[in-house]
Every structure is written in C-alpha cells, then in structure tokens.
Amino acid sequence: MRHDHLISARQLSRADVEAVLDRAAEFDAGERVDRTGDLLGLCFFEPSTRTKMSFDTAMKRLGGDTVDMGPVDSSSVKKGESLADTVRVVEGYADAIVLRHPSEGAATLASEFVDVPVINAGDGAGQHPTQTLLDLYTIRENAGLDDITVGIMGDLKYGRTVHSLAEALTEFDAGQHFISPESLRLPRNVRYDLHESGADVREHTGLETVLPELDVLYVTRIQRERFADENEYRQVAGEYRIDAGTLEAARDDLTVMHPLPRVDEIAADVDETDHAHYFDQAHNGVPVRMALLDRMLDRGDRR
Amino acid sequence: MTDPDEELRVSKIRSGTVIDHIAAGQALNVLAILDIDGSGGEEVSVGMNVPSDRLGRKDVLKVEGRELSQAEVDVLSLIAPAATINIVREFDVVEKARVERPTVVRGILSCPNANCISTAGEPVESRFEVLEEAVRCGYCDELIREDLADHIAAD
Numbered sequence: 001m002r003h004d005h006l007i008s009a010r011q012l013s014r015a016d017v018e019a020v021l022d023r024a025a026e027f028d029a030g031e032r033v034d035r036t037g038d039l040l041g042l043c044f045f046e047p048s049t050r051t052k053m054s055f056d057t058a059m060k061r062l063g064g065d066t067v068d069m070g071p072v073d074s075s076s077v078k079k080g081e082s083l084a085d086t087v088r089v090v091e092g093y094a095d096a097i098v099l100r101h102p103s104e105g106a107a108t109l110a111s112e113f114v115d116v117p118v119i120n121a122g123d124g125a126g127q128h129p130t131q132t133l134l135d136l137y138t139i140r141e142n143a144g145l146d147d148i149t150v151g152i153m154g155d156l157k158y159g160r161t162v163h164s165l166a167e168a169l170t171e172f173d174a175g176q177h178f179i180s181p182e183s184l185r186l187p188r189n190v191r192y193d194l195h196e197s198g199a200d201v202r203e204h205t206g207l208e209t210v211l212p213e214l215d216v217l218y219v220t221r222i223q224r225e226r227f228a229d230e231n232e233y234r235q236v237a238g239e240y241r242i243d244a245g246t247l248e249a250a251r252d253d254l255t256v257m258h259p260l261p262r263v264d265e266i267a268a269d270v271d272e273t274d275h276a277h278y279f280d281q282a283h284n285g286v287p288v289r290m291a292l293l294d295r296m297l298d299r300g301d302r303r
Numbered sequence: 304m305t306d307p308d309e310e311l312r313v314s315k316i317r318s319g320t321v322i323d324h325i326a327a328g329q330a331l332n333v334l335a336i337l338d339i340d341g342s343g344g345e346e347v348s349v350g351m352n353v354p355s356d357r358l359g360r361k362d363v364l365k366v367e368g369r370e371l372s373q374a375e376v377d378v379l380s381l382i383a384p385a386a387t388i389n390i391v392r393e394f395d396v397v398e399k400a401r402v403e404r405p406t407v408v409r410g411i412l413s414c415p416n417a418n419c420i421s422t423a424g425e426p427v428e429s430r431f432e433v434l435e436e437a438v439r440c441g442y443c444d445e446l447i448r449e450d451l452a453d454h455i456a457a458d
Contacts, residue, residue: 101420103443104445109420
C-alpha cells in the first residue's frame with residue numbers, strides 16, 4: 001500500500017488487494033504467526049458489535065492483544081475531548097489504531113495526529129475499507145474478480161460499505177449496476193470518483209431488468225430514519241427486498257451478499273438457497289483483518 | 304513597477320493591496336474572503352462592473368493597510384482566476400502578481416457537509432483539493448462545484 005494508514009478504498013490498488021486476499025487465504029488455511037506483545041487500540045465512537053469483535057478476534061488470533069477505549073458514554077469524549085486528543089493519547093498505548101466514528105473524514109483527521117497506523121473501520125457515511133476487503137475476498141472465492149457483473153442495491157447514499165466497494169471494484173474488470181430509490185442514489189462525490197476511474201457504472205431504480213445478468217448481488221439495508229414518515233419508508237423499502245421467489249429470475253450461480261446486520265431486506269427463505277453467502281462473508285472478516293493487521297504492523301515495526 | 308494601472312493613478316493608496324481584474328460582480332465575495340465587512344474600520348475602495356480591455360467588465364478592490372496571506376490568495380484565485388494583485392508600499396507598487404490556481408486551499412472555505420469532521424471543532428483548518436471544475440474536502444470528500452463564495456468561513 002502507498003500509505004501507512006488504511007483510510008479509503010480509493011488508496012487500494014489491485015496489487016494491494018490481491019496481496020491482502022492471498023495472505024488472508026493463508027490464514028484461512030491455518031497459517032500461524034506470533035505477534036505476542038503487539039497491541040491494537042480499538043476506538044469505537046459508534047456502537048458496533050461485528051466489526052469490533054472481528055478486529056478483536058483477528059488481533060488475538062495473530063497472537064497479539066487489544067485495548068478498548070470502551071463505549072463513548074463512559075469515556076473522556078463525553079467530557080468534550082477532541083478526536084485529535086483522544087487518538088494522540090491512545091497512540092501512546094497501542095501499535096495501531098482501529099477507528100469507527102460517526103463523522104465523515106474522522107479517520108483522515110486521526111491519521112494526521114498520530115504516527116501509528118490508523119485503520120478506518122467506518123467514518124459516518126464515508127468509507128469502510130476493511131469491509132471492502134472482506135467483500136472482495138468473498139466475491140473472489142465465489143465469482144472470481146475478473147469479468148464479473150455486480151449489482152449493489154439498497155441505501156447507496158449513506159451506505160459506507162457501498163462507497164468503498166464500488167471504488168475498489170474499479171480496479172477490477174467489473175461491471176457495476178446500482179439499484180436504489182432516487183432519494184438514496186450514490187452521492188455525487190462517489191459518482192465523480194467512479195467516472196474518473198473510467199468505471200462502467202449504471203444506475204437503476206428496480207432490480208428486475210438487471211438481475212438475470214448479475215454474478216453478484218450486494219444488498220444493503222434501507223434505514224427507517226432516512227425517511228420522513230413510516231408509510232413512505234415501508235413502501236420504498238418494500239421494493240428493495242428479495243426473497244427466494246425473486247431469485248428464480250437470477251442465474252443459478254448468483255452470489256448474494258450483505259454486510260449485515262440485515263432486517264428483512266433478504267427474506268429468511270434465501271438463507272436456504274445456494275445463493276446465500278452473507279454468513280461466510282461475515283466469517284471472512286477474521287482472516288482478512290488478520291492479513292491486513294499483520295501487514296500494517298510489519299510496516300510499523302520498520303519505522 | 305513604474306507603470307501602475309490607470310486606476311492606481313486615479314486613486315492611490317499609501318500602503319496595502321490593490322486587487323485588479325476580479326471577475327465582474329465578485330468584489331463583495333473577495334471582501335468576504337478577506338473577512339472585511341466594513342465593521343473593522345478598514346479603508347476600502349470598491350469598483351464594480353468597470354470597463355476592462357481584458358475582461359469587458361471587471362471589479363477592482365483597494366484595501367489600505369492590508370496585504371494578503373497565501374491562503375487568501377489561493378481562495379481568491381478560485382473565484383477570480385484572472386485577478387492581479389498589487390502590493391503597494393508608500394504609494395509604490397512593490398509587487399505585482401497574477402494569481403495562480405493552487406492544488407490545495409487551506410482555511411478560508413468551510414465544508415458544507417454538516418457531518419464532516421473538519422466542522423466539528425477539531426484543531427484543524429479546512430483543506431480542499433482543487434480539481435478542474437470543483438474543489439473537494441480533504442476530510443470527507445464532499446465536492447463543491449459552484450457558488451464557492453457561499454462557503455467562505457464566517458469568522
């Protein structure tokens with residue numbers, strides 16, 4: 001990687017991605033390393049169960065350990081401490097910092113104040129590049145990363161996993177279809193980046209027309225709070241929900257993914273089909289984050 | 304240096320800055336960049352929509368007792384790309400420069416994204432990458448394409 005920090009999927013070249021995924025596959029196959037004494041600082045300014053547990057697990061499986069700043073309501077942040085101050089304190093405790101924060105740009109800011117690697121684990125509606133790496137790992141295992149057609153559906157405006165994935169896919173030979181209600185289409189800055197990368201991007205308001213040509217369907221949750229009233233939410237969200245019946249029109253080898261947690265956008269009857277890969281996807285978070293941490297901590301050692 | 308613009312001969316200032324060839328109608332936005340609203344007592348002359356050989360119409364500003372910082376010049380260049388800046392000391396133009404489009408502007412502009420970390424009271428100044436037809440927040444990636452002057456920080 002060209003940087004000591006992982007802030008955005010935009011900084012990942014195809015070679016970077018492949019190096020991390022190859023290493024992740026080795027960890028998946030039982031590779032062991034001993035990082036005894038290495039400490040990862042977990043700074044989660046927003047509730048997270050899965051991402052935090054996944055980083056915690058990955059670091060411990062590498063033989064290292066984690067220190068956790070705990071929930072925001074019991075920390076100095078509650079007393080009004082700036083993020084710049086918090087990360088400078090944690091820098092003294094840990095060899096790398098994982099940051100989840102509700103504001104866009106938080107990881108960039110943090111990286112400007114510390115010398116240890118900062119890993120962005122989600123900044124508001126911005127980016128979530130480690131989720132992207134595990135998404136790409138899952139896509140590679142199931143559909144490959146060459147000459148694929150990917151549909152991304154749901155809340156594309158606020159979905160940080162979507163922004164990161166779409167930008168990362170431009171490094172690969174992938175056609176991208178974006179399916180969302182008009183009010184939740186990709187934000188302008190993400191569309192700008194995709195066009196700049198020369199990506200093959202098409203936007204749709206319905207899934208039907210594109211479903212039959214997809215190799216991968218990436219579903220995200222449409223949140224109630226994005227809508228003014230309950231009725232509008234129900235009506236719109238209902239149009240972006242899939243079940244086993246919907247998928248009859250899809251190719252037999254379609255891979256359905258979801259960053260989880262889901263509510264009801266993927267019906268439970270899809271779980272029983274061969275299309276369902278979202279639980280594997282979640283499990284892949286551990287080897288992928290092991291590979292990433294191992295690489296970034298190596299870089300820290302050389303400093 | 305010995306051939307000041309005609310406007311300079313018309314109303315000289317003793318020491319300060321003359322900003323010439325501002326795109327017509329942008330003078331008040333330039334004043335906003337300089338954080339001048341008249342309340343600070345600065346001596347300012349404003350010419351708006353005056354005839355210009357180069358621009359057809361242009362605005363001109365003369366500010367007594369004030370030289371521009373690089374950050375101010377950088378943002379100025381975005382809304383008045385043809386501007387020339389004359390630094391005057393003791394009635395002489397000691398420095399005359401065209402503005403150059405920078406690759407990055409710092410401070411001055413404020414990110415319009417209310418959820419951007421750069422607007423959250425952190426100890427950082429704003430930073431925007433200058434693209435061909437827009438500027439882009441160095442923190443949250445938000446693009447500003449038009450009406451740049453609306454995003455000049457009010458402090």
